[in-house]
Amino acid sequence: xxxINVLIVEDEPLIAEDIAQAMEKNDFAVSAIVYxxxxxxxxxxTNLPDIVLLDINLSGEMSGIEIAEKINTxxxxxxxxxxxxxxxxxxxxxxxxxxxxxxxxxFNEAGLYSTLEIxxxxxxxxxxxxFPELALNKINQHLNSPVSEREFSLLQLIYxxxxxxxxxxxxxxxxxxxxxxxxxxxxxxxxxxxxxxIARLRELMLL
Amino acid sequence: xxxINVLIVEDEPLIAEDIAQAMEKNDFAVSAIVYxxxxxxxxxxTNLPDIVLLDINLSGEMSGIEIAEKINTxxxxxxxxxxxxxxxxxxxxxxxxxxxxxxxxxFNEAGLYSTLEIxxxxxxxxxxxxFPELALNKINQHLNSPVSEREFSLLQLIYxxxxxxxxxxxxxxxxxxxxxxxxxxxxxxxxxxxxxxIARLRELMLL
DNA sequence: CGAAAAACTACCCAAAAGGGTAATACCGGG
DNA sequence: CCCGGTATTACCCTTTTGGGTAGTTTTTCG
Numbered sequence: 001x002x003x004i005n006v007l008i009v010e011d012e013p014l015i016a017e018d019i020a021q022a023m024e025k026n027d028f029a030v031s032a033i034v035y036x037x038x039x040x041x042x043x044x045x046t047n048l049p050d051i052v053l054l055d056i057n058l059s060g061e062m063s064g065i066e067i068a069e070k071i072n073t074x075x076x077x078x079x080x081x082x083x084x085x086x087x088x089x090x091x092x093x094x095x096x097x098x099x100x101x102x103x104x105x106x107f108n109e110a111g112l113y114s115t116l117e118i119x120x121x122x123x124x125x126x127x128x129x130x131f132p133e134l135a136l137n138k139i140n141q142h143l144n145s146p147v148s149e150r151e152f153s154l155l156q157l158i159y160x161x162x163x164x165x166x167x168x169x170x171x172x173x174x175x176x177x178x179x180x181x182x183x184x185x186x187x188x189x190x191x192x193x194x195x196x197x198i199a200r201l202r203e204l205m206l207l
Numbered sequence: 208x209x210x211i212n213v214l215i216v217e218d219e220p221l222i223a224e225d226i227a228q229a230m231e232k233n234d235f236a237v238s239a240i241v242y243x244x245x246x247x248x249x250x251x252x253t254n255l256p257d258i259v260l261l262d263i264n265l266s267g268e269m270s271g272i273e274i275a276e277k278i279n280t281x282x283x284x285x286x287x288x289x290x291x292x293x294x295x296x297x298x299x300x301x302x303x304x305x306x307x308x309x310x311x312x313x314f315n316e317a318g319l320y321s322t323l324e325i326x327x328x329x330x331x332x333x334x335x336x337x338f339p340e341l342a343l344n345k346i347n348q349h350l351n352s353p354v355s356e357r358e359f360s361l362l363q364l365i366y367x368x369x370x371x372x373x374x375x376x377x378x379x380x381x382x383x384x385x386x387x388x389x390x391x392x393x394x395x396x397x398x399x400x401x402x403x404x405i406a407r408l409r410e411l412m413l414l
Numbered sequence: 415c416g417a418a419a420a421a422c423t424a425c426c427c428a429a430a431a432g433g434g435t436a437a438t439a440c441c442g443g444g
Numbered sequence: 445c446c447c448g449g450t451a452t453t454a455c456c457c458t459t460t461t462g463g464g465t466a467g468t469t470t471t472t473c474g
Contacts, residue, residue, distance in 0.1 A: 048344075074356070076342040086317035094321075095328040101308060102325050104318035110293035111311035111318075114301075118309050121302040131338055131409050148450065161403030164431070177452050183433070184450095191368070192432075193460085195401045199368030202338050355420065371461075384422045390463065391420095399462075400430080 004120065005031040007049035009040045009067060010082070011058045015105070019053060019082065022109045028116070037063040044075050051120060052079040054099075056090060068097035078123035080115055082107060132205055134159060139204045145188045154181050158194045159201060211327065212238040214256035216247045216274060217289070218265045222312070226260060226289065229316045235323070244270040251282050258327060259286035261306075263297060275304035285330035287322055289314060339412055341366060346411045352395045361388050365401045366408060 006028045010016040013035075020030045031049045034040050036058055043049070052071060056064035064081065071079050080101040081094055094102060100119030103112060134156055140146040147155065157167045164182070168175040182194070189204075191197045213235045217223040220242075227237045238256045241247050243265055250256070259278060263271035271288065278286050287308040288301055301309060307326030310319060341363055347353040354362065364374045371389070375382040389401070396411075398404045 074343045076345045086321050091321055091324055095325045098329055098332060099325060102318070102321040104315055104321055106315075107318075108311055108313075111309070111314075114293050114298055114309040114311055117298055118302045118306060122305055125305060126339075131413070150451070158402060159406070161398070161400065161406030163400065163402075173451085174453055176454055179432075180452075182431085186432080193368065193370065194431080195365060195370075195405065196368030198402065198405050199366070206337060357421065380421085381423060383424055386462075387422075387424095389461085393462080401461080 003027065003029045004051065004116075005029050005047075005049040006116075007031050007040070007043055007047075007052045008033045009035075009052060009058070009064065010055040011035045012055075015055075019112070022112055025109070026113045026116075035059075037067055040067050041070065044071070048075060049077065051077055051100075051116065051123075054079050054081050056081055056083040056085060056094060062090070062093065065093050065097060068094070068099060072097055078119040080119055082112075134201055134205065139201065142204050142207050143188055147185060147188055151181055151185050151188075154178065155185055155197065155201065158182070159198055210234065210236045211258065211323075212236050212254075212256040213323075214238050214247070214250055214254075214259045215240045216242075216259060216265070216271065217262040218242045219262075222262075226319070229319055232316070233320045233323075242266075244274055247274050248277060251278070255282060256284065258284055258307075258323065258330075261286050261288050263288055263290040263292060263301060269297070269300065272300050272304060275301070275306060279304055285326040287326055289319075341408055341412060346408065349411050349414050350395055354392055354395055358388055358392050358395075361385065362392055362404065362408065365389070366405055 004027075006023050008016055008019050008023075008030060010019060010033065016033045016035075020033060023030050031047055032043050034043055040052075044052075052067075054064045054067060056062055058064055064083070068079060068081070071077060078100040080103060081099050082103045082105065083090070083094075084105045086102075086104045091102070100123060101115040103115060134152075136147065136149065136152045139152075153171070154167060157170065162170070164175045164178045168178045171178070186192055186197065189197055189200050191200050211234075213230050215223055215226050215230075215237060217226060217240065223240045223242075227240060230237050238254055239250050241250055247259075251259075259274075261271045261274060263269055265271055271290070275286060275288070278284060285307040287310060288306050289310045289312065290297070290301075291312045293309075293311045298309070307329060308322040310322060341359075343354065343356065343359045346359075360378070361374060364377065369377070371382045371385045375385045378385070392404065393399055396404055396407050398407050
């Protein structure tokens with residue numbers, strides 16, 4: 001396995017250096033140490049690391065949280081907070097960013113290393129989990145009026161982005177029939193377009 | 208929200224007591240303190256807690272790992288390791304159980320509390336991750352022409368089944384603009400309808 | 415600052431999708 | 445055998461989408 005690149009976002013140079021040393025001692029590569037939100041984003045764009053160690057408070061502001069949100073929505077890498085603050089407010093905000101870990105200073109090196117390893121592993125696992133396939137009974141379970149098998153196979157084709165024409169062709173029926181069936185499912189699913197139906201199906205699979 | 212029940216699995220009474228006190232100080236309820244694998248499983252069966260704090264080494268054996276595996280396959284609750292061992296072998300075994308956290312003794316109370324909170328939150332979010340959320344960079348990674356952030360937020364709304372009108376309203380732009388943006392993304396995604404785009408996005412997230 | 419990229423808007427036309435009604439055919443259970 | 449539910453098809457009309465072109469404003473960045 002190639003070396004893991006770690007981005008450190010920490011505005012206190014001494015602590016940053018501490019963290020960096022701990023990293024290198026454990027065979028991680030520090031891709032950069034940055035002190036501000038802007039620099040962090042710059043780094044993410046130009047030199048995407050495998051994982052980020054994030055201080056929450058950067059020069060008095062809680063901009064670490066914003067970076068975390070960005071990492072969640074734009075980049076797809078794990079991150080760990082390393083901070084001195086563990087008050088309810090900070091923690092509340094932090095947890096909504098779904099961090100892989102939250103380490104309160106003073107940290108111990110072994111704990112940091114362990115948390116890193118686990119964050120990387122869990123993140124790798126998370127990506128392997130696939131989008132579940134649609135299951136008829138799972139869906140009907142939550143509907144007042146159940147979808148028939150025929151209708152279900154139509155829904156699966158819609159779910160895969162097929163047009164009415166394509167559906168008609170693969171199922172050897174007329175597009176009129178397709179439209180009729182689809183309309184029926186809209187009533188059952190309480191939707192009114194294929195896109196909303198897809199979203200609904202996803203939702204029903206989670207209940 | 209009702210109080211959170213924590214099961215502590217730790218064979219050193221002094222440390223167990225330490226942990227228990229830290230828990231109660233932070234308004235968690237300690238449902239039980241057990242010293243062996245057998246007792247732990249007994250507790251899980253009769254009095255399922257919301258989360259488990261797990262020592263790995265119980266009376267010289269690494270049976271904490273076995274408990275973790277059991278929690279993963281049978282019970283569906285988060286758990287955190289609290290241990291003195293952070294050697295490669297132990298960590299290697301531990302991470303395969305996909306723990307929510309790994310705390311190395313001596314732990315600090317704030318760190319423990321934070322990790323608990325985040326483990327509970329992330330676990331609650333877990334079924335939402337069953338269908339991974341869309342991530343811009345993940346998607347762009349596989350496109351010749353990248354989708355912009357603005358376009359991405361439009362795509363997310365389409366993914367959620369919104370109509371052009373709804374998208375225009377939530378983004379405070381005209382439907383003409385919406386249509387334009389969507390058309391642009393069709394070029395980039397190599398699709399030609401919202402439903403096919405949704406399917407494509409799902410596919411891109413898996414690559 | 416100035417060029418380039420991204421965002422926004424409009425308009426037109428065509429294609430696809432959605433809503434409603436109606437009618438025929440098939441199949442299984444009372 | 446008849447009934448009810450599902451499946452099938454057709455037709456009509458409306459709304460939503462998609463495709464292409466063209467232009468202005470904003471942002472971004474060298």
